[in-house]
Amino acid sequence: MSHATLRIDGDRLWARLEALGEVGAVHGAAGERGCARLALTDADREGRDLVLSWMHDLGLSVVVDAVGNVVGTRAGTNPQAAAVMVGSHIDTVRTGGRFDGNLGVLGGLEVIETLEQHGVATVHPISVAYFTNEEGARFQPDMLGSLVYVGGMAVEAALDVRAADDGARLGDELARIGYAGPTPCPTATAPHAYFELHIEQGPVLEDQGFTIGAVTGVQGISWTEVTVTGQSAHAGTTPMRLRHDPGFVAAAITTGVRAIATAMAGTQVATVGRCEFHPNLVNVVPATVTLTVDLRNTDEGLLQQAEEVFAALCEQLAGEEGVTIARRTLARFQPVEFDESMIGLVESTARALGHTTMRMPSGAGHDAQMLARVCPTGMIFVPSVDGLSHNIAEYTTPADVVAGADVLLQVVLAAAGAHSAAVH
Numbered sequence: 001m002s003h004a005t006l007r008i009d010g011d012r013l014w015a016r017l018e019a020l021g022e023v024g025a026v027h028g029a030a031g032e033r034g035c036a037r038l039a040l041t042d043a044d045r046e047g048r049d050l051v052l053s054w055m056h057d058l059g060l061s062v063v064v065d066a067v068g069n070v071v072g073t074r075a076g077t078n079p080q081a082a083a084v085m086v087g088s089h090i091d092t093v094r095t096g097g098r099f100d101g102n103l104g105v106l107g108g109l110e111v112i113e114t115l116e117q118h119g120v121a122t123v124h125p126i127s128v129a130y131f132t133n134e135e136g137a138r139f140q141p142d143m144l145g146s147l148v149y150v151g152g153m154a155v156e157a158a159l160d161v162r163a164a165d166d167g168a169r170l171g172d173e174l175a176r177i178g179y180a181g182p183t184p185c186p187t188a189t190a191p192h193a194y195f196e197l198h199i200e201q202g203p204v205l206e207d208q209g210f211t212i213g214a215v216t217g218v219q220g221i222s223w224t225e226v227t228v229t230g231q232s233a234h235a236g237t238t239p240m241r242l243r244h245d246p247g248f249v250a251a252a253i254t255t256g257v258r259a260i261a262t263a264m265a266g267t268q269v270a271t272v273g274r275c276e277f278h279p280n281l282v283n284v285v286p287a288t289v290t291l292t293v294d295l296r297n298t299d300e301g302l303l304q305q306a307e308e309v310f311a312a313l314c315e316q317l318a319g320e321e322g323v324t325i326a327r328r329t330l331a332r333f334q335p336v337e338f339d340e341s342m343i344g345l346v347e348s349t350a351r352a353l354g355h356t357t358m359r360m361p362s363g364a365g366h367d368a369q370m371l372a373r374v375c376p377t378g379m380i381f382v383p384s385v386d387g388l389s390h391n392i393a394e395y396t397t398p399a400d401v402v403a404g405a406d407v408l409l410q411v412v413l414a415a416a417g418a419h420s421a422a423v424h
Contacts (some may be wrong), residue, residue: 001416004352006118008409013110016054017401020106021098023047025220026392030055034392035098039091039133040068040170045177047090047375051130054109060128064181066155068132071298074112076416077127084122085187085375085414086111087129088198089145093137097394099199099401103114103382105130107197109178112410121373123417124192131367132174139164139170140223141331146370153184163173168355187374193415194371197380197408199396201364203387210358211403212350213381217337218362218369219267219298222307223330225290226314228251230323232279232287244322246289251273257293260306267298268306269363292330298361300334319366336369349410350380355403364389366403380407 024036025042037043053063060072073083074285077393094137108128115122131149136142139161147153159171174180205213228246250272257270275291292311297303311327318325344361351356359383368379382404385395 003413006114006116006409008110008405013106013401013405014398016106017098017102017162019100020047020050023050028392033091033098033392035096036094037092038094038138040173040177042284044091044170048179051105052091055064058112060178062168063183065183065185066181067145067148067158067185067189067363068181069149073125074126076122078123081127082189082192083127084412085127085129085194088106088413089134090130091133093135093390095392096390097392099394099396100201100389101134103401104197105250107408110405111409114409120418123419126412134367136331138165142365143367143370146367148185149187150370152370152373155185155194158346159393187227190374193407194368194375194377195411196366196368197404198366199384199389200381201384201389204360205381205383206387206402211355211400212357212407213360214347214357215338215341215381216343216359216361216383217335217377218366219296220300220303220335221331221333221365222303224293225328225330226293226321228289233285236287238285243285245285246323247277247286249317249321249323250291251287252317259311260309264302266305268302269296271347336372338372338378339376342376345411345414346380347377353406380404
């Protein structure tokens, strides 16, 4: 069998996706099946253990680093060569799906098992990684594990991060679940290349009828926590003209950032994803409201413009309503452009396999944007049905899963230097 005709085993990959999807499984009233595996919870530990067992089954050399990133490596014929790395994450948001992140990790394992099955050796080692806390749903910033892996955040700072839900310390939670590893971080040797297979998490590929997205880069992300402090008062006895209402201001911020995105158009998006009132009572003007604002744009200058308009909006609202507004940055990443040769490799490989392709930016953050700091990086998108993600109804068809994994297999072979294959 020639390298070009090698294909992954779709049934085997799908079975692993199903098995991992049962860890932290959540079910919807209409039969939807999703996952809740927040980073460093018991469910995350169970998922990590399962993937780790598959790595050991494949005979990979496995290391766990100081922030819990797990990397399994298949040796190459050149011991001095840097590894071609594939990977993603297995943590989810609280109402997540079964494909986000998981496909990239399990697709990588399937690539290695396919090479083992067909006796294919590679010059470069091949590594499969799953990175800690990609989602940022429990600990901020998002992509924390891969950020530390490439040296963008100090290990000590990462270990001291506190969980948004219960205040738990990241380092303590790593130790509790048994994934405070001994391997130093950041990585001493950068990968030769990095590839990430991922669901699109949006509607573009499906809407335009393409099977494979050759990802050109990742848009910039600005996460801000906003705390509005006013005057708690009786809802029935306090005249409207005498109120200092954080709830009103929170609502104005919500509509205001939507207006910013609408006015800027293009790739600018804005979201208020969390809003918490205190004391959160029906008949009390709140004392404080804490909310999050997520701004994203593919252009750094435009993202800064959105941030400036948002800051001015907060100042205006604070003055008009007589409240104080404190802003705290949770995450801030500039837009990332992927290596043109890697984009082209994904695109040409997909076309050679008979798939329709389009170049597209990613609207979501990914570990790939961190790896792009240290090595040539490429991403492969496959369609998300109805564009849904971060939703228990998230779904990608088996045919599209196989298409993406076959592209991943071939780009890894190209980058890792396959040089022998047994005929089966």
